[in-house]
Amino acid sequence: MNRVINDPEKVVEDMVRGIVAAHPEMALDSANPRVIGVATKKPEGSVGLVTGGGSGHEPAFLGYVGPGLLDAVAVGEIFSSPTAKSFLDAFKAADRGAGVACLYGNYAGDNMNVKMAVKMAAAQGIAVKTVVANDDVASAPKTEREKRRGVAGEIVMWKCGGARAALGGSLDEVIATAQKAIDATRSVGIGLSACTIPAAGKANFHIADGEMEVGIGHHGEHGVQVTKTVSSRDMAKMMLDIILPDFPLAKGDEVSVLVSGLGATPLMEQYIFYADVAEQLEAAGAVVAFRFVGNLFTSLEMNGITLTLTRLDDELKACLAHPCSSIGLKVLA
């Protein structure tokens, strides 16, 4: 696979160098180069927001730092949790005396590193509370929701938590809003071609041309089913058929729809897919109140698409509409 890189073992270092060069406002004083954040301080005394995760999902995670969104992000190796130390340094960078909300995804490594970092932060007098995203419906049955992974639904969690913090919410309020957002969110993905971790040099999973993997994970974790590639319309149907039994929508329910390409999917196809999703949701009586389409949460050059639905109430609607600015998402005032 042809790539635009220098040293395959140093892609994360080199990317962070580029991020900071292109967005000087994201360079923190932190001695830890694996922490990226907003140097322009938000109001003193407001809750700090942190996330972290493996690299290769850009613009997630570091692309969601900015006004109305996150304060600091711990940056891991490709598809691998950041260190406990990086999470701790992110907490320190984000803390403004009102505590830190760590909103991250449910992966073994992240769970453990956050756990250790929270312990270390407590020893240093920083209060950290966590919300663990588990929106990936295909990753575990409904009866074991605590095992489900966090995927693109994390963006909705960050957006709502970020808005609540910007609106002056306390740590408990920010945590409650973020938790509500992720509880109201479900995602599923379809993979159409694999991706390769640069240092590994070859893909560690494979999707044949003409086949697709339904319910694939963001790191190529096997999904629920491998089938022949179907039309966009049928993909939308299959994905809704996975989400909706878990998460029934009543007539008139307002939803947010987030469609993300996985990396190599042309934006054209993402919009084709969006049209099919919206049509089927509306046929089912749902009202689409917010829409986000683009390469919002990717997996290197994987080809495929993810669908994320959030059932909205007035609070979540106000939070989604709140202005924010970041590499991955800008909502204008």
Add this chain to the structure above:
Amino acid sequence: MNRVINDPEKVVEDMVRGIVAAHPEMALDSANPRVIGVATKKPEGSVGLVTGGGSGHEPAFLGYVGPGLLDAVAVGEIFSSPTAKSFLDAFKAADRGAGVACLYGNYAGDNMNVKMAVKMAAAQGIAVKTVVANDDVASAPKTEREKRRGVAGEIVMWKCGGARAALGGSLDEVIATAQKAIDATRSVGIGLSACTIPAAGKANFHIADGEMEVGIGHHGEHGVQVTKTVSSRDMAKMMLDIILPDFPLAKGDEVSVLVSGLGATPLMEQYIFYADVAEQLEAAGAVVAFRFVGNLFTSLEMNGITLTLTRLDDELKACLAHPCSSIGLKVLA
């Protein structure tokens, strides 16, 4: 190649359906579905801005419609100029009595269709003036600049023209600013893998794994050289070595740097490349005043990267900083 589409012959129709579904404010009254624009009218009496081009370059062209940017876009088939009729309908949609600036790229088809549409518009009393982007340095020698194609530099042209119009410029002023912007802009691309027009079903050009095509066109037009794939650092050097002899920078010159992935290039790699470009430009004494990194002007799922430099003066700086909002580009106030 696996795709998220319905009918390969109808991808443009289906995409437009998705754009309008996801961005209801972009649905025009126009009876012509191949015209997309901002339905929320800008100030009466301000200059209308139009572009148009083949599809497959999303977010270009239709993703640059919005406040501070374009008013209406004529949408062509994949990699094929829109019809004269669509350009004409876009002129009609954009006209607010102050005339229309049509800012488009130098391709045979677009030239002819715009020419015919301008004639038809004149017959209907709509004044249209044009600027033809020719920023692609690799597409013709310096002595034949009029033959060069327009590529990602069109974004800079639209942004500056759009700002001038938003600031109340007359048709001649908008045209002058857009012309100045494109005259100050140079681009070059490197291709790392080909793309396939859905209706064609197979790629019409080929880039071997381990090789790259320097100076490739946005539709896979052959470049100036096929070489072994080099590091990001060396790609940056090769591209600057193509641009700078055409467009020498003096010490202290302020520039805008726009880096775009061609479709399948991970954002991570775009930032790695940006870091290398910025480092080499700064070593050459240039001052990077504006930066844009992302999938800004793509070619379906082509893998590769483009670099666009613009030499800035105070007017262009003010125009780039002016707020705008669109799918492809948002600049906050």
Add this chain to the structure above:
Amino acid sequence: MTTAVSLPLSDGRFIVDALVATIRANRDYLSEIDAATGDGDHGINMAKGFALCAERMDAEDVRGASDAFEALTMALMDDIGGSMGPLYGSFFLEFQLAFTGRDTLDAALFGQALAAGVASVKELGGAKVGDKTLMDTLVPAEVAYRETLAGGGDFIEALAAMSTAAEQGKDSTKDMQARIGRAARLGERSIGTVDAGATSCFLILKSMADSITRRLAP
């Protein structure tokens, strides 16, 4: 049965029907040629335009030549875009205009339409003979048609001369270096394959010559 020198335009749709069939049959071939020096879509573009023309003709139950060429012009100009939309659109527009209000197609009327069509394409596209475009087919074909008539040839002979010159013109593009259009970028690498537009133009002229000749001398 003797050979006719003219035919009624009122059922002249058959000329366009033959064009539609020719282009559809050569869809993949034209794209393949375009792939060598261009972007590989020439057959797709052309087939789409001509298929839409067939739809328009059927929808409006077109019979006459003028209406048929109007449907073709509109399909090309309003529906397909690209380079071919305006170029072939302007070309066929001249046939539509020439045939409107006329009852009979004879050698002179065809020659008048052809000359106007070539002039229109030349004006719009700005390409010259030798640039490796459809002008390399069109210009010599029109000259051959005109000179054959001037030299005393009849309609059928002039059409045959047009076909032959079109084929030679098309073949002449093989050794040319493109100076216009996408292929120009290739420089010397564009030498060695015939031009896609020159090829479709040959197919178009030959189709018109053949279908008209078949009616004149069944």
Add this chain to the structure above:
Amino acid sequence: MTTAVSLPLSDGRFIVDALVATIRANRDYLSEIDAATGDGDHGINMAKGFALCAERMDAEDVRGASDAFEALTMALMDDIGGSMGPLYGSFFLEFQLAFTGRDTLDAALFGQALAAGVASVKELGGAKVGDKTLMDTLVPAEVAYRETLAGGGDFIEALAAMSTAAEQGKDSTKDMQARIGRAARLGERSIGTVDAGATSCFLILKSMADSITRRLAP
């Protein structure tokens, strides 16, 4: 030469050197196993951490066991992240803590460090035997070590028993269905290959057993 029952910790860095060499040598193998049920990076992650440990040790001219395990712990915890950073980091932290301020490594001290390490990993990761993780190697290995000593075995015998049990534990993961970590998602498809973490854990325990045994009985 007779067999020793203890060795000085002041030059105990060799244990960590051997670990570094083992993990580096098995980099690609570990990634390959991980690819079958996980994301194929286990060898990369581990090799990166252990290579950084070697750099730290060289930079600080480390000689003793406590400092060597501290370098390893820090490299894993501060530099590599993932699951392995905290899990193996906590594991080796217990060796560092156990060895700090001590001069001599004997069977009891190793047993104390091992037991504390297993407890720490269990607490942090929450995995149980049978979940198809490194716990399937670690838990039986610690039990075998402890019981061999309790049954009158010496240091070398206990280390050998630990190695053997670790290998059996590792092999036992082959027929298990993963219930934790990335592989859990696979369900029944996770059956049939050994677990990557269980394999690296076996290599680690075996390396420690071998390197210590070679010093005790050269």
